[in-house]
Amino acid sequence: MSVHGQQLSGLAAIVTGAGRGLGRAEALELGRLGASVVVNDFGQPGRDGSGAASATPAEEVAAEIVAAGGQAVAHHGDVADFEEARGLVQLAVDTYGKLDILVNNAGILRDRMIFSMSEAEWDAVIHVHLKGHFNTTHFAAVHWRERSKAAGGPVYGRVVNTSSEAFLAGSAGQPNYAAAKGGIVGLTTSTALALGKYGVTANAICPRARTRMTEDVFAGxxxxxxxxxxxxxxxxxxxxxxxxxxxxxxxxxQLFVVHGGMVAIIDRPRVAAKFDTAKDVFSHDELDDLLTPYYADRDPNHTFAATEVLGLKHE
Known part of the structure; x- marks a missing residue:
């Protein structure tokens, strides 16, 4: 690894879940581009969030960035904890004087079919993914808003959130994960609208990569x-x-799908068909007359989300 370019020189970044896999690659990339990086990772060995937390993964990635000539510090708190997230953002401000870039990547898996999933399995995934994204984004947004007010105009801010194709195309064994990733897209667009006037952008990516989280999915x-x-x-x-x-x-x-040398920009949902009642209000019979023929040739297992993703039609 060597530092190249100065595209992010003078900017301070946080990358969550950066001790391994995607987060590690993202933290190293930001460091290569000249950013000063806070490398966050709770350090639990299990992809389901199990095992004792460890500072080692975050510290090792921070050390890689420093060894390459960059600037980095480690943080090993749990971003799903509101106060830990506050401390993470404060660490960036205390160390580098500000925060400019927030990359939310931390997550866990607790895969189960909807009829087998426990409340704890649902709550744990929503907690880390969706609440974790909210927590860090909240404190980053407070920071940028305060800076903008002090400066009397826009500041520099970037949020990159991590969604998933499980949200786009459905994932039968991951109702908690798919729901959390869909919620992250909603959080991203809301954040983009709220913070635009302060000079901040917010976008989401759906990455496909071979990591500890996906070792079963992409095995072989x-x-x-x-x-x-x-x-x-x-x-x-x-x-x-x-x-x-x-x-x-x-x-x-914006929402991007990215993998293997490909980037796709996903458009917002569009109306596929529209029906108007001939009366003051729809009746069951009228809806039957309109909608049943519309779906007559459809496979009921062909859900709306799986209809067309990246131009691939259901067979």
């Missing part, structure tokens, strides 16, 4: 013995670096 899929794995996290991190940079000033409230 497109593995390579030589060269860069098509599903390596390093295919995702350049987009994060771009969205964190001044070059992406006009990208706001």
């Amino acid at each position: 899929f497109l593995e390579v013995e030589e060269g860069l794995d098509p599903l390596a996290p390093e295919h995702v991190s350049p987009l994060v670096g771009y969205l964190a940079s001044p070059a992406a000033a006009r990208a706001n409230g």
Whole structure:
């Protein structure tokens, strides 16, 4: 790893869940681009959030950035804890004088079919993914708003959130994860609208990568013995670096799918069909006459979300 370019020089960044996988690749990329990085990772060994927390993963990535000539410090708090998230943002401000970039990546998995999922499995995933994204974004937003008021105008701010194709196309064994990732998109667009006037953009990515979180999903899929794995996290991190940079000033409230040398911009949902009642209010019979023929040739297992993702139609 070597420092190259100065696209993010003078900017301070936080990357959550940065001790391994995607977060690590993203933190290293921001460091390569010249940002000073707070590397956050709770450090639990289990992808389900189990095991004792450890400072080691965050400290090792921070050390990599420093060894390459960059600036980095480690933080090993739990972003799903409101006060820990406050401390994370404060660490960036205390260390670097400000916060400019927030990359939310931390997450866990507790996979189960909807009929088998426990309340604890639902709550744990929503807690880390969705609440974790809210917590850090809240304190970053407070910081940027205060800075903007003091400056009398816009400041520099970038939020990059991590959603998933599980939200886009559905994932039968991940109702908690898919719901959390869908919620993150809603949080992102709301944040983009709320903070735009302060000079802050917020975007979300749906990355596909071979990491500890996806080792079962991508086991034996497109593995390579030589060269860069098509599903390596390093295919995702350049987009994060771009969205964190001044070059992406006009990208706001957007959703991207990224993997293996491909970036796709996902459009907002559009109306597929529209029906108006011939009376004052719909009756059951009228809806039957209109909607039943519309769905007559549809496979009931062909859900709206799976209809077309990245141009791939249901067979």
